[in-house]
């Protein structure tokens with residue numbers, strides 16, 4: 001319906017035009033910039049609303065540094081009002097130029113290319129008041145090559161290409177997310193309210209049974225305890241056997257065993273030998 005072969009075209013609404021006039025009117029004699037989220041369908045670009053230069057923008061007669069955080073935030077919020085299922089999101093930047101500067105300046109090129117690379121080609125524009133308020137658009141590809149593009153003010157075309165997001169869809173999403181959040185919260189409360197028992201397995205556990213100070217305040221659920229028992233059982237049996245063996249020895253046997261096996265003890269003895277002489 002809106003496709004024109006091999007020719008880029010821009011459709012804006014009266015609101016887009018209104019936004020441009022308002023922003024330029026706020027900064028007479030200075031450069032200002034508007035950013036607009038829109039939709040790209042083939043070679044056609046549609047725009048409905050604009051973000052102004054921002055709160056912390058810098059305006060001079062030959063340059064405007066927009067408030068990037070503000071403009072990007074507002075553009076994102078605006079884009080959320082639309083259904084993009086017909087095409088893909090695009091962003092356009094249009095700024096005012098002083099009289100006589102009818103093309104993008106040297107400093108504009110890097111920003112144009114960056115935006116074009118981000119969105120796979122964009123349409124950016126310039127505003128002149130010489131003395132008539134007029135806008136010119138160019139299609140900019142990822143290499144920065146510019147093609148002049150015609151535009152028209154056509155609310156109907158924009159509305160058809162870029163319908164507002166259905167209230168029903170938004171409502172459903174909000175309600176679904178809220179229900180999921182509440183269910184998750186309820187589940188976590190239930191988990192917390194599960195009857196808790198003191199970690200008996202700690203006493204059975206050969207690893208920490210001696211250290212009751214460390215275990216004293218640890219409470220776990222029955223499920224966790226079961227798992228822990230399963231995990232510890234083989235290790236527990238091995239250690240129990242070792243312990244029983246040790247206990248069956250006499251004190252002398254135990255000392256002998258320690259002397260043979262303890263590396264630290266050996267080292268200590270060696271060191272004390274040195275210091276002695």
Ligand SMILES: [Zn+2]
Pocket residue numbers: 095096097104105108
């Ligand atoms: Zn410029």
